[in-house]
Amino acid sequence: MQKDIFNSFNEFGQTAFEAARRIGEVNLHASEKLLEQQFAMTSALLETSARNLELMSQAKTPQEVLNGQAKLVQAYGEQWLNSCRGTVEILTEVRDTAGELIEENVKVASENVKRATTRKAA
Numbered sequence: 001m002q003k004d005i006f007n008s009f010n011e012f013g014q015t016a017f018e019a020a021r022r023i024g025e026v027n028l029h030a031s032e033k034l035l036e037q038q039f040a041m042t043s044a045l046l047e048t049s050a051r052n053l054e055l056m057s058q059a060k061t062p063q064e065v066l067n068g069q070a071k072l073v074q075a076y077g078e079q080w081l082n083s084c085r086g087t088v089e090i091l092t093e094v095r096d097t098a099g100e101l102i103e104e105n106v107k108v109a110s111e112n113v114k115r116a117t118t119r120k121a122a
Contacts, residue, residue: 011112021104023098034087043084048076051063 055068 008115012109015105015112019101022101026094026097027102030090033090037083037086037090041080044079045074048072074114110118 051072052069054067055072059065059068
């Protein structure tokens with residue numbers, strides 16, 4: 001009886017450790033992807049700022065500045081929108097993976113409880 005209890009706790013511990021390890025991997029993967037996106041957007045912002053300074057130093061009329069800035073804003077806005085879409089994709093992937101992990105662990109926990117109660121009844 002004590003051996004069965006010990007084995008049940010051991011299985012639970014191993015399952016919990018494996019779940020925590022997998023969640024850590026998912027978090028690490030998501031963090032890496034999000035950080036890459038953040039670096040890309042920071043680079044795009046700096047590039048857009050440099051282009052704006054160049055535009056302002058070369059423009060001969062206020063209208064040239066406004067037209068050039070409108071083009072810069074449109075290009076940067078498209079990059080920003082693509083980054084937002086990428087972020088949503090990353091977070092959706094994390095949500096789906098976490099949901100799968102939860103489902104797997106609930107199933108394993110349920111099976112462990114059934115086995116433990118069956119052993120106890122026998």
